[in-house]
Amino acid sequence: MVAVAGQNHGNAKRIRHTQIAAANITTMTTVLCEQCGHQYVIEHRAGLEDVALAARQAAWLAENFVWDHIQENRHSGSIRLPFLAEREVKTH
Numbered sequence: 001m002v003a004v005a006g007q008n009h010g011n012a013k014r015i016r017h018t019q020i021a022a023a024n025i026t027t028m029t030t031v032l033c034e035q036c037g038h039q040y041v042i043e044h045r046a047g048l049e050d051v052a053l054a055a056r057q058a059a060w061l062a063e064n065f066v067w068d069h070i071q072e073n074r075h076s077g078s079i080r081l082p083f084l085a086e087r088e089v090k091t092h
Helices: 051-070
Strands: 011-014 025-032 039-045 078-080
Touching: 025 051, 039 051
Parallel strands: none
Antiparallel strands: 011 039, 011 078, 025 039
């Protein structure tokens, strides 16, 4: 996948009981916050699925959950995920 300025590289959405996935979205993986138990799905647009990118985004998201708890911030309900190159996993 090639990074393009302004391109959406996926979203993480908190799992809710009555959630319906959009037809053009593929669920790639889920991420659990170890501290509070909230679960999020990482979603990519259909046709732009990237398993390796989703794995890097999951690691990035888990680190950001830790940071949220350190700063006593609530997790957002929806998080726009960054494009992360293979060796570029950044947190705050």
